[in-house]
Amino acid sequence: xxxxxxxxSLFSTKNKFASLSSIPLFLSPSLITRLQMESSYTASxxxxxxxxxxxxxxxxQLFEKESSTYTxxxxxVSHPDRPALLIDPVDKTVDRDLSVVQDLGLKLIYAMNTHxxxxxxxxxxxxxxxxxxxKSVISKASGSKADMLIEPGEKIHFGNLFLEVRATPxxxxxxxxxxxxxxxxxxxxxxxxTGDALLIRGCGRTDFQGGSSEQxxxxxxxxxxTLPKETLIYPAHDYRGFTVSTVGEEKLYNxxxxxxxxxxxxxxxxxxxxxxxxxxxxxxxxLVCGLQDxxxxx
Amino acid sequence: xxxxxxxxSLFSTKNKFASLSSIPLFLSPSLITRLQMESSYTASxxxxxxxxxxxxxxxxQLFEKESSTYTxxxxxVSHPDRPALLIDPVDKTVDRDLSVVQDLGLKLIYAMNTHxxxxxxxxxxxxxxxxxxxKSVISKASGSKADMLIEPGEKIHFGNLFLEVRATPxxxxxxxxxxxxxxxxxxxxxxxxTGDALLIRGCGRTDFQGGSSEQxxxxxxxxxxTLPKETLIYPAHDYRGFTVSTVGEEKLYNxxxxxxxxxxxxxxxxxxxxxxxxxxxxxxxxLVCGLQDxxxxx
Numbered sequence: 001x002x003x004x005x006x007x008x009s010l011f012s013t014k015n016k017f018a019s020l021s022s023i024p025l026f027l028s029p030s031l032i033t034r035l036q037m038e039s040s041y042t043a044s045x046x047x048x049x050x051x052x053x054x055x056x057x058x059x060x061q062l063f064e065k066e067s068s069t070y071t072x073x074x075x076x077v078s079h080p081d082r083p084a085l086l087i088d089p090v091d092k093t094v095d096r097d098l099s100v101v102q103d104l105g106l107k108l109i110y111a112m113n114t115h116x117x118x119x120x121x122x123x124x125x126x127x128x129x130x131x132x133x134x135k136s137v138i139s140k141a142s143g144s145k146a147d148m149l150i151e152p153g154e155k156i157h158f159g160n161l162f163l164e165v166r167a168t169p170x171x172x173x174x175x176x177x178x179x180x181x182x183x184x185x186x187x188x189x190x191x192x193x194t195g196d197a198l199l200i201r202g203c204g205r206t207d208f209q210g211g212s213s214e215q216x217x218x219x220x221x222x223x224x225x226t227l228p229k230e231t232l233i234y235p236a237h238d239y240r241g242f243t244v245s246t247v248g249e250e251k252l253y254n255x256x257x258x259x260x261x262x263x264x265x266x267x268x269x270x271x272x273x274x275x276x277x278x279x280x281x282x283x284x285x286x287l288v289c290g291l292q293d294x295x296x297x298x
Numbered sequence: 299x300x301x302x303x304x305x306x307s308l309f310s311t312k313n314k315f316a317s318l319s320s321i322p323l324f325l326s327p328s329l330i331t332r333l334q335m336e337s338s339y340t341a342s343x344x345x346x347x348x349x350x351x352x353x354x355x356x357x358x359q360l361f362e363k364e365s366s367t368y369t370x371x372x373x374x375v376s377h378p379d380r381p382a383l384l385i386d387p388v389d390k391t392v393d394r395d396l397s398v399v400q401d402l403g404l405k406l407i408y409a410m411n412t413h414x415x416x417x418x419x420x421x422x423x424x425x426x427x428x429x430x431x432x433k434s435v436i437s438k439a440s441g442s443k444a445d446m447l448i449e450p451g452e453k454i455h456f457g458n459l460f461l462e463v464r465a466t467p468x469x470x471x472x473x474x475x476x477x478x479x480x481x482x483x484x485x486x487x488x489x490x491x492t493g494d495a496l497l498i499r500g501c502g503r504t505d506f507q508g509g510s511s512e513q514x515x516x517x518x519x520x521x522x523x524t525l526p527k528e529t530l531i532y533p534a535h536d537y538r539g540f541t542v543s544t545v546g547e548e549k550l551y552n553x554x555x556x557x558x559x560x561x562x563x564x565x566x567x568x569x570x571x572x573x574x575x576x577x578x579x580x581x582x583x584x585l586v587c588g589l590q591d592x593x594x595x596x
Contacts, residue, residue, distance in 0.1 A: 060541070060542070061541045061542075062539050062540065062541065063361070063539035063541065064539055065363065065366075065539060068363075071539075093538075093539060096538055096539065096540075100540075103547060103550075103551055104547075240391075240394055241360050241361035241362055241363060241369075241391060241394065242360065242394075242398075243358070243359045243360065243361065243541065244358070244359075249401060249402075252401070253401055
C-alpha cells in the first residue's frame with residue numbers, strides 16, 4: 001500500500017495541490033473574535049453563515065484503544081440549549097464521553113450508531129440508563145431496536161445543524177454514513193462519518209452480517225466519493241493512528257477503492273481475516289443498541 | 299477525577315459558557331470558497347489574514363498506539379514550497395508520517411521534539427536518514443545533540459507561519475512548549491504543543507530526568523495558562539482517548555493543576571508510578587535525537 005501511495009503521489013500530488021496555494025484570504029476582525037471565542041469548545045472550527053442566524057459546530061474526536069474505535073461528539077453551541085449527539089459511542093468509554101459533554105455545558109440528545117458493530121458493544125444502552133432523555137438512533141435496515149430507526153435521506157437535527165443519512169451498505173446490510181448538512185448555515189467543509197464503510201486508506205470487511213464487497217464498492221463510489229473532495233472523512237476505526245482524511249485523498253490513495261470493481265472484489269475475497277473475536281457478544285447486544293435487559297421505548 | 303470534574307462543571311460550566319452562544323457570524327462567499335478548497339488538506343481550518351499575504355495552516359494529528367504518543371504535522375500550504383514540520387515523531391511510525399507528507403505534497407523541513415522522551419524513541423533520526431535535508435530540533439536545555447538547539451523566545455518559521463518556543467521545564471529540565479504565532483496572519487485560535495508538561499486533565503510525571511513538581515506547576519501556570527483560554531492544547535500523549543483540550547478547559551478541570559502548589563506537590567509525590575520501562579533505551583537514543591550511530595550535522 002505504501003508503495004502504491006508513494007507512486008501515485010509522485011505523479012499527481014504536486015500538480016493537483018500546488019495550484020491551491022496562492023489565493024488571498026480576508027477575515028473580518030469580528031470573525032476572528034468569534035473563532036477565538038467559540039474555539040474554546042471546538043477541536044476544529046467549522047462555521048459558516050450567510051445570515052444573522054448563525055450556526056456553530058462544536059466537534060470532538062474521541063478514541064477507544066482496545067477496539068480502535070472513534071466516537072464523535074457534535075453540538076450546536078450557537079443554540080441556547082447547546083444540543084449534542086454522539087456517533088458510535090463505546091460501552092467502556094461512556095463515563096469519559098459523558099464527562100466531556102458535561103464539562104462543555106452540552107445537552108446530549110442523541111446516541112447514534114453507523115451500524116451494528118461486531119468488534120465492540122455500543123455505549124448507547126449505558127448512556128440511556130444514565131441519561132434517560134437521550135434517544136438511541138440506528139438505521140431501520142440494520143434490523144435493530146432503537147428509539148429512532150432512521151432511513152436514507154432523513155435529516156437528524158440538533159439545534160440549527162443537521163446530519164443527512166446516506167445508505168452505505170456492504171460492510172453490513174444496515175450501514176449508514178452520516179454527513180453534515182449542505183447549506184449556507186451548515187459546517188464547511190462537510191464532514192462524513194462513514195462508520196466501517198470507508199476507512200482511511202482502507203474499508204470494512206465484507207464477509208459477515210450481510211456484507212457484500214460489490215455492494216460496499218458501489219456504496220462508497222455512489223454515496224461518499226460523490227461528495228465534494230474537501231469533505232472530511234471521519235471513520236469508526238483507525239488501526240494506524242490516522243485521525244482524519246478527505247474524499248479527495250481517498251479517491252487518490254485508497255489502496256482498495258481506487259481499483260476497478262473486479263480487482264476490489266478479489267482483494268476483499270482474499271483478505272483471510274480471522275473470525276471477529278467479539279462478534280458473538282457484540283452483535284446480539286448491539287441489535288438492541290446495548291440494552292440487553294430492557295425493551296427500548298420505540 | 300471524574301467526580302471532581304462533574305462537581306466543578308455542575309456549578310461553573312453552564313454559566314461560564316452559555317453567554318457565548320448567540321453572536322452572529324458573517325462569512326464572505328470568497329472565504330467559504332477558500333475554506334472549502336484548502337480544507338481538503340486540513341483536519342481543522344485555522345486561517346486568518348488581514349492582508350493579501352495570507353497564510354494557511356495544514357494540520358494533522360497522528361497517534362502511536364504502543365506509547366500513546368501524538369505526532370503533529372503542520373505545514374504552510376499557502377506557501378509555494380508547502381513547507382512542513384513534525385512535532386514528536388516516533389521511530390515506529392516514521393513511514394506512516396512520511397507517506398502522509400508525500401500524499402499531501404508537502405516539503406518536510408523540521409523534525410522537532412518537545413523534550414527527551416523516556417517512553418519511546420524519537421523518529422527524528424530515521425527521518426533524517428530517509429530525508430537528509432530535514433533538520434532535527436530540540437531545546438538547548440535538554441542537553442541533546444540536534445541540528446538546531448532552540449532557546450526560549452526563539453521563533454521557528456515554516457513558510458509564512460511560525461512556532462514560538464516557551465520553556466516549560468518540570469517533567470524534564472529541557473521541556474519546551476511550541477505555540478503557534480501571535481499575529482493577524484497566524485492561525486486563530488493559537489495552538490500549544492505542550493509535550494508532557496500539560497496533558498489533557500493531567501500532566502507529565504516529575505520524578506526523572508531533572509523533573510521538579512514545583513517547576514512544572516510554575517511552568518504551566520506562567521507559560522501555558524497565560525495563553526488565551528481558547529488556545530488549543532495538543533499534548534504529546536493521551537491515555538484515555540482525548541485528542542484535544544483548551545487552556546480554558548484545563549484551567550477549570552485539570553484535576554492536578556487547578557490545585558494550590560502544595561496540594562499539587564503532594565499529589566505528584568504520591569503517584570507511586572512504576573519505573574519507565576523504556577527509559578534506559580529511549581533516553582540515550584533521544585539525547586542524540588534517535589541517531590545512535592552517527593554525529594548530527596550541528
